[in-house]
């Protein structure tokens with residue numbers, strides 16, 4: 073079972089992984105978007121989005137979905153950052169997992185965009201990767217982890 | 232009375248206090264001069280240095296691959312060049328104080344070969360740093376409130392603006408507070424660090440556009456609506472490079488409090504839909520073209536609906552807070568008639584000073600003051616290069632004559648923005664021996680030139696030797712003045728760092744079967760009447776370039792009417808007369 077980081081701890085992932093060719097998927101198995109769209113019952117479902125698949129079709133079912141995996145086939149394709157943020161801004165509360173070829177140095181950005189789980193293609197040293205979660209203690213922008221931008225927090229601190 | 236007592240330096244040469252700075256409202260020694268970090272800014276920059284130190288160490292011990300380290304180092308300004316790494320240091324919207332410039336002088340001496348280069352994005356580049364030492368350089372920069380964050384890479388780059396912001400007589404509103412607001416918002420923005428391609432924003436606050444806003448991914452123009460309310464006109468999709476484009480207006484007027492949410496909406500559309508399959512088609516200008524301006528506008532408006540009035544909406548206090556850093560220094564009340572007479576007699580007595588006064592100083596919005604441009608375009612030196620000694624001298628002169636403030640320009644010069652007219656002669660006397668008083672600002676030899684094949688690994692051809700050959704050929708100031716204002720821009724390849732498309736005369740290095748050739752274009756302009764240059768025809772050999780330029784200039788002189796400038800003549804007669812003459816010579 074692959075190890076992932078979930079909410080700041082290293083843990084085993086016990087879910088059935090994606091099988092893009094399967095006609096039918098097991099309950100709780102991670103689906104491709106095409107498989108997921110065919111699910112009659114989306115309650116407790118898990119779906120993986122690829123770059124080029126914005127989360128629009130998911131927005132009606134955010135309360136039913138248990139896991140959204142956003143796949144990063146290469147570390148420089150940043151579309152997933154916007155997908156994650158959009159899902160959280162629209163009220164998605166389930167697990168939001170980044171998977172693929174991102175690196176530990178991107179974790180703070182991912183966390184800020186609402187990701188709470190990380191399935192790294194290179195998971196040889198997740199202990200070290202955890203350290204990167206603490207790279208920054210302060211931020212300028214409002215984001216999922218900090219609802220107020222710094223200019224508003226400065227204002228509050230001064231009043 | 233000596234200079235020190237006349238020109239009270241607002242900045243005494245010490246770094247502003249880090250500890251105990253109040254979070255809101257206190258500026259300390261840089262009062263009114265420029266943005267000053269509080270503990271939040273300092274924390275972010277310090278943590279960034281620590282992060283990069285760790286990343287570099289992991290890279291050097293083989294824990295990060297080349298491929299993974301690439302975006303990390305780029306986003307800290309570090310390129311790997313032809314001969315050595317190049318470090319690009321951010322000068323936010325071109326504004327520095329004398330302490331920062333002294334620090335740059337020290338760094339260039341301690342970690343490099345004793346000189347630096349002003350880039351066309353108003354940044355400062357070091358050409359020979361050692362990778363292992365870059366974290367130390369960044370730490371030194373952080374100690375004077377500087378950094379190299381996002382000076383390269385596919386992210387939001389340093390926001391640029393008018394080098395005469397705050398002092399230009401034609402200014403509607405000071406663009407710098409908005410630049411600072413954008414700087415903070417874009418710094419380490421979590422959603423937009425891995426865009427399809429680099430992203431550049433420029434802000435203009437004056438009638439005449441000195442920030443080339445039509446050639447940026449986003450151009451912002453401070454304008455008023457019919458009721459005279461100040462707002463921002465938003466242009467998207469301008470750019471240079473392989474596919475030059477003039478930005479399209481997607482919003483005529485935006486209330487300033489919506490600035491950041493609107494930018495966020497644009498970036499979100501771009502991040503999701505910009506092309507990632509071909510880096511030459513990845514800039515936002517290609518997306519805007521592919522979608523068409525109305526559809527692009529609609530996509531932005533739709534994204535904006537969910538962001539508008541959210542927490543990222545600016546408050547008036549936040550704008551006022553940013554504004555409070557850019558108040559005018561306490562100018563003396565001067566009699567402009569006295570100043571004019573004084574200068575007139577100086578000019579009569581010393582024609583060389585008169586030339587410099589004419590070409591290198593500009594009108595200031597305060598009577599009795601001038602804006603002074605220090606030319607980094609002396610013949611025989613690479614355009615935009617400055618030595619450590621020159622930096623130190625400029626820092627000292629800035630303290631004595633200009634409230635300790637220095638600006639870098641996208642034409643690769645430096646500016647002292649607030650100099651009393653009565654002190655210009657003394658200032659000029661100090662600049663001259665240092666090679667900083669070449670009286671060529673705005674003329675042919677004040678050219679923009681990228682580092683080109685001497686330094687840059689992407690180059691098709693060298694650009695500095697072409698610049699130097701043209702400079703030495705046209706060294707006579709009288710001839711330059713007769714030619715009038717001409718902007719000549721040189722890039723060593725399609726990436727167009729030397730802005731060749733928007734030069735009145737543009738030169739582009741091209742590769743022809745492994746040989747360096749140069750393509751010439753005419754008629755570009757970076758002003759509000761922006762236009763892109765037209766290619767003259769087949770390209771030329773390096774050694775022919777001065778002759779080609781000469782023929783172009785002679786053609787202009789023979790065709791011009793009365794006071795017509797080069798660009799005006801070109802616009803009237805078109806490219807054909809130039810083409811005929813140049814290619815009649817058989818190059």
Ligand code: SF4
Pocket residue numbers: 681682683684687688689690691722723724725726727728729
């Ligand atoms: S224009 Fe080309 S050669 Fe010149 S600096 Fe840019 S990338 Fe290098």
